[in-house]
Amino acid sequence: MRAVITIAHHTARRFLASIPALLGVLVFTFLMMRVLPGDPAVFFASDPNAGPEEIEQMRKTLGLDRPLPVQMAYYFRDIATGNLGRSMTTGQPVVTDLAERLPASLELTVTALVLALSLALPLGVLAALYPGTLLDHAVRFVCSLGVCVPTFVSGLVLIYVFYVILGIAPDPTGRLGAFDAPPPGITGLLLVDFLIVGDFESWRSALSQLILPASTMALFVLAPLARMTRASMLAVLGSDFIRTAHSLGLSRRKVIITYGLRNALLPVITITGVVFSTMLGANVLVEKVFAWPGVGSYALDALLASDYAPVQGFVLLMASVFVLVNLTVDTLYGIADPRVTIE
Amino acid sequence: MKINRRESIKGALGVAAGGLLGPAINIGSAQAQSRAETLRHVMGAVFTSLDPTLQGATRESFPLSVNIYDRLGSFARKPVPGGLSFDFDNIRGELAERIDRASDGLSFTFHIRQGATWHDGSPVTTDDIQWSLARAVTAQSLAKAQMANGSMTSTDQFKVVGERQIEVKLSRPDRLGLATFCVPFIPMFNSKLAKKHATADDPWAIAWLKENTAGGGAYTIESNRPGQQVVLKRNDNWKNSEDGKLPFFQRIIIQTIPDVSSRASLLERGDADLTLDAAASDIPGIEQRGKAKVIGLPQSNSFQCIAFNTLIEPFNNRLVRAAIAAALPYEDMFKAAMFGRGEPLFGATWETPTHSAMPQKMPLQYDLDKAKALLKEAGLANGFKTTFSFPTSASASVEPMAALIKESLAKLGIDVTVQKLPDAQLTTQVVERRLQMFFDFGTSWLPTPDYTTRVFFSGTGRWNASGWNDPEVAKLVGEARYETDKAVYDAKMLEIVKRAQRDVPVALLWHPAHDAVIAKNIEGYTYWFHRGADYRDLKRT
Numbered sequence: 001m002r003a004v005i006t007i008a009h010h011t012a013r014r015f016l017a018s019i020p021a022l023l024g025v026l027v028f029t030f031l032m033m034r035v036l037p038g039d040p041a042v043f044f045a046s047d048p049n050a051g052p053e054e055i056e057q058m059r060k061t062l063g064l065d066r067p068l069p070v071q072m073a074y075y076f077r078d079i080a081t082g083n084l085g086r087s088m089t090t091g092q093p094v095v096t097d098l099a100e101r102l103p104a105s106l107e108l109t110v111t112a113l114v115l116a117l118s119l120a121l122p123l124g125v126l127a128a129l130y131p132g133t134l135l136d137h138a139v140r141f142v143c144s145l146g147v148c149v150p151t152f153v154s155g156l157v158l159i160y161v162f163y164v165i166l167g168i169a170p171d172p173t174g175r176l177g178a179f180d181a182p183p184p185g186i187t188g189l190l191l192v193d194f195l196i197v198g199d200f201e202s203w204r205s206a207l208s209q210l211i212l213p214a215s216t217m218a219l220f221v222l223a224p225l226a227r228m229t230r231a232s233m234l235a236v237l238g239s240d241f242i243r244t245a246h247s248l249g250l251s252r253r254k255v256i257i258t259y260g261l262r263n264a265l266l267p268v269i270t271i272t273g274v275v276f277s278t279m280l281g282a283n284v285l286v287e288k289v290f291a292w293p294g295v296g297s298y299a300l301d302a303l304l305a306s307d308y309a310p311v312q313g314f315v316l317l318m319a320s321v322f323v324l325v326n327l328t329v330d331t332l333y334g335i336a337d338p339r340v341t342i343e
Numbered sequence: 344m345k346i347n348r349r350e351s352i353k354g355a356l357g358v359a360a361g362g363l364l365g366p367a368i369n370i371g372s373a374q375a376q377s378r379a380e381t382l383r384h385v386m387g388a389v390f391t392s393l394d395p396t397l398q399g400a401t402r403e404s405f406p407l408s409v410n411i412y413d414r415l416g417s418f419a420r421k422p423v424p425g426g427l428s429f430d431f432d433n434i435r436g437e438l439a440e441r442i443d444r445a446s447d448g449l450s451f452t453f454h455i456r457q458g459a460t461w462h463d464g465s466p467v468t469t470d471d472i473q474w475s476l477a478r479a480v481t482a483q484s485l486a487k488a489q490m491a492n493g494s495m496t497s498t499d500q501f502k503v504v505g506e507r508q509i510e511v512k513l514s515r516p517d518r519l520g521l522a523t524f525c526v527p528f529i530p531m532f533n534s535k536l537a538k539k540h541a542t543a544d545d546p547w548a549i550a551w552l553k554e555n556t557a558g559g560g561a562y563t564i565e566s567n568r569p570g571q572q573v574v575l576k577r578n579d580n581w582k583n584s585e586d587g588k589l590p591f592f593q594r595i596i597i598q599t600i601p602d603v604s605s606r607a608s609l610l611e612r613g614d615a616d617l618t619l620d621a622a623a624s625d626i627p628g629i630e631q632r633g634k635a636k637v638i639g640l641p642q643s644n645s646f647q648c649i650a651f652n653t654l655i656e657p658f659n660n661r662l663v664r665a666a667i668a669a670a671l672p673y674e675d676m677f678k679a680a681m682f683g684r685g686e687p688l689f690g691a692t693w694e695t696p697t698h699s700a701m702p703q704k705m706p707l708q709y710d711l712d713k714a715k716a717l718l719k720e721a722g723l724a725n726g727f728k729t730t731f732s733f734p735t736s737a738s739a740s741v742e743p744m745a746a747l748i749k750e751s752l753a754k755l756g757i758d759v760t761v762q763k764l765p766d767a768q769l770t771t772q773v774v775e776r777r778l779q780m781f782f783d784f785g786t787s788w789l790p791t792p793d794y795t796t797r798v799f800f801s802g803t804g805r806w807n808a809s810g811w812n813d814p815e816v817a818k819l820v821g822e823a824r825y826e827t828d829k830a831v832y833d834a835k836m837l838e839i840v841k842r843a844q845r846d847v848p849v850a851l852l853w854h855p856a857h858d859a860v861i862a863k864n865i866e867g868y869t870y871w872f873h874r875g876a877d878y879r880d881l882k883r884t
Contacts, residue, residue, distance in 0.1 A: 091391035306767035
C-alpha cells in the first residue's frame with residue numbers, strides 16, 4: 001500500500017514538473033509554424049476562381065489576420081478547453097483525428113516493440129554468452145541489416161514477397177480489409193475491441209493486417225535493443241557476483257536469467273523507452289507504405305500543407321507521450337532493480 | 344541443457360516466423376457475391392469535405408459530389424481516340440428532364456423531372472432548386488465565383504415560372520451560362536433537410552453540409568471514415584441517368600492508400616478495381632504485364648508549362664523568354680517526365696495561328712542557334728544565373744525534366760539552380776511573384792478559349808503564373824466572353840494566340856495524360872473535366 005502511495009505521489013510530482021516543458025514546447029511549435037515559409041491562406045484558397053478577396057476571407061476563417069500574440073492567446077484558451085483546432089488537410093477537428101489515429105499508432109508500435117523485444121533479448125543474451133563466435137557475428141549481421149535497410153525498403157520488400165508473390169498476406173491497406181465490418185470503436189485498439197465484442201474473424205483480419213507493418217518496424221529497432229542487451233549483459237557477466245554465483249554451484253539458468261539478465265535490464269529499459277517514443281511519432285514511412293492511419297503521416301501531411309493546427313496538436317501529443325513514457329520507464333527501473341528509486 | 348535451451352530458443356524463433364506467415368489467407372472470400380457489384384477505388388488523396396464548394400476541399404471531393412448530388416444539367420459523353428470523354432458542346436438535363444434555351448442566349452428554363460425525389464424520399468420541388476441557386480450566388484463559397492463566371496450574381500435572376508419550371512435570366516449572353524449548371528460547384532440540395540441544420544450564423548448550413556449530405560444523386564454515403572475510407576451505396580430510386588437506368592455498381596469503396604506502388608499492386612492483384620493516380624513510371628509496366636488495363640487520355644482541359652515571371656529581370660524581356668523557350672529539349676522532357684504519355688503542346692509548324700483554341704499546340708521547338716541569337720539580341724550573350732522551381736507533389740515527373748533543363752540551358756551560359764519547394768511554399772511564392780522560372784499547370788472545368796485566357800493569361804490572380812499583363816489581351820478577352828458571332832470571337836482569340844506566341848509568357852509543354860488503371864472486366868470509364876471518376880458510367884462485364 002505504501003509503495004502504491006509513493007508511486008502515485010511521484011507520478012503527480014512528475015506531472016507538475018513536466019508542465020513548464022510542455023508549455024515551452026507549445027510556444028516553440030506555435031512560433032516555428034508561423035516562421036516557416038508558406039502561407040496557408042494562399043495555399044488553401046487556390047481555386048482558379050479564387051482572387052485576393054477569397055484569400056483574405058480564408059485568412060479570416062483561419063484567424064490568421066490577427067496579430068501573433070492574440071493568435072497565441074486564443075490558442076492557449078482553446079487548448080485549455082480541449083480544442084486543438086481544425087485540420088484543413090482532413091477537414092476534421094484535430095482532437096477527433098488524433099483520437100482516431102493515436103490508437104492505430106499505439107497498436108502498431110506496441111506490437112512491433114513486443115515483437116522486437118522478443119527477438120532482441122534472446123539474441124542479445126546469446127551474443128553476450130558466446131562473444132566473438134559465429135553466433136555473435138550472425139546476430140551482429142542480422143542487426144546491422146535491420147538498421148541499414150530503410151523501413152520503406154524493407155516494408156516494400158515484405159509486401160512484394162508476402163503479398164504480391166506469395167499472396168499469403170492481406171493487401172497492405174491499413175488496419176482492416178476493405179470489405180471487413182467497421183471497427184466497433186471502443187478503445188480504438190482493434191485487437192482489443194474485437195476481443196471485447198467477440199468477433200474473432202475480424203480479430204484475425206486485424207491481426208493479419210498488423211503483422212507486416214509491425215515486422216517492418218521491429219526489424220528496424222532490433223539493432224539498438226539487441227546491441228544494448230549484449231553490451232549490458234557482457235558487463236554484468238564479467239562482474240564478481242556472477243563469478244560467485246557460479247562458484248556456489250547455482251544452475252546456469254538461474255545465474256544467467258535471474259542474476260545476469262535482471263541486472264543487465266536497466267539500460268535496455270531506457271533504450272526501449274526511447275525507441276518506443278521514436279517509433280510512435282517518427283515512423284512516417286512505415287505508415288505511408290502500409291496506408292496505416294497513424295499520427296506520424298498525419299503530421300507530415302499537415303506540415304507539407306502549412307496546416308498549423310494538426311502539427312501543433314501532434315507536437316503536444318508527442319510531448320505528453322514522452323512524459324508518460326519516461327514516467328513508465330522510471331517506474332520499471334524500480335521493478336527491475338529495487339535498489340533504484342525514483343526521485 | 345545447453346542444447347535444450349538453444350532448441351527452445353530456436354522453437355521460439357520458429358513460432359515468431361510462423362506468426363509472420365500464418366494468418367489470413369481468407370481475403371474477400373466471405374462476400375464474393377457482392378464483390379462483383381462492388382467497386383473498390385484506391386487513391387492517394389483524402390476528402391476534406393463532402394461539400395466541394397468549401398474552400399480547402401480537395402479536388403477528390405468534386406467527383407464524390409457528382410455521384411451523390413445531381414445538378415440541373417450534365418455534359419454528354421463522346422468517344423475519343425482511346426476511350427470516352429465528356430462532350431463540352433453537348434449539354435443534357437440531369438435533374439431537369441428538359442432545358443429550354445432562348446434564342447438570344449439570355450435565358451434558360453429548366454423543367455424538373457417528374458417524380459424526382461431526394462435521398463430521404465421527399466419530392467424535388469422548385470423551392471429546393473431556388474434555394475440551391477440562391478445558396479450558390481449568396482453563400483461564402485466557391486460556388487459564388489463560379490456562378491459569377493456564368494454571369495449569375497443575384498437571386499433575382501432565378502424565377503419559378505410553373506409547377507416544375509425554373510427560369511434563369513442572364514443580363515448578357517454569357518457562353519458559360521448554361522455550362523455552369525453542369526459543374527460540381529452547383530449541386531442541387533434538399534432544402535428542407537439543409538434548412539433544418541441552418542443556424543443564424545450559418546443560414547446556408549455550410550458547416551453541416553461539410554460532413555453530411557442532402558442530395559438526391561445516384562449514390563448515398565453508407566459510411567465515412569475521414570482520411571481513410573468512404574463507402575457509397577446506390578440510390579435505387581434514382582431516375583436521372585442518361586438512359587434512365589440505374590448504375591451497375593451497388594457499392595463503391597473509396598479508400599485512401601498513400602503509397603503509390605501499393606495502389607498499383609492492389610490493381611494488379613485484382614484486389615482493387617480503379618486508381619487514377621498511378622505513377623507515370625509504373626504505367627508502361629502495368630500495360631505490358633496486362634493484369635489490369637490502362638485507359639490513358641490526354642486531359643484536354645488541363646495543361647502543364649514552364650512559367651517565366653514576366654515581372655522581374657531578366658524575364659521581363661520577351662527575348663530572354665523566347666530564348667529559353669527555344670532551348671528547352673521538349674521531346675526529351677516529354678519522354679523523361681511523362682513517358683511520352685499525353686498530348687504535346689510544343690512542336691507546331693505554323694507561323695501564324697489559324698486555330699482559335701487556347702491553350703493550343705505552339706510552334707515551340709528545340710533550336711539552340713536561335714536561342715543563342717535571341718539571347719545575344721537581349722544583351723545577355725554570356726548568360727546569367729537563375730532558379731527553376733517546382734512543387735514537391737510534382738517531383739516524380741518534374742525532377743527528371745529539371746535535370747534536362749539545367750543541362751540544356753548551361754549550353755547558353757545560363758546557370759540554373761533547381762529548387763524543389765513544398766506545395767504551400769511554392770504557391771505562396773507564385774502569388775508574391777518571387778519565383779523566376781518554374782513548373783506550373785492549369786485546369787479549367789469549362790475550357791472555352793476565352794475563359795482559359797482570362798484565368799491563366801491575364802489578371803493578377805494566382806493562376807496567371809507568369810504575371811503576363813498585356814492590356815490588349817485583357818481587352819480582347821473581356822469582349823470575347825460575350826461575343827455571340829463565332830467569326831468575331833475567333834478573330835479576337837487568334838489575336839490573343841498571336842500575342843502569346845510573340846511574348847512567350849510561358850513555354851507550354853503538354854496536356855498531361857489522365858491514366859485510369861482499371862480492372863480488365865470494367866467498361867465505360869469516361870474522362871470528365873473534374874478529372875475524377877464518375878462511378879455511374881462504369882460496369883463490370
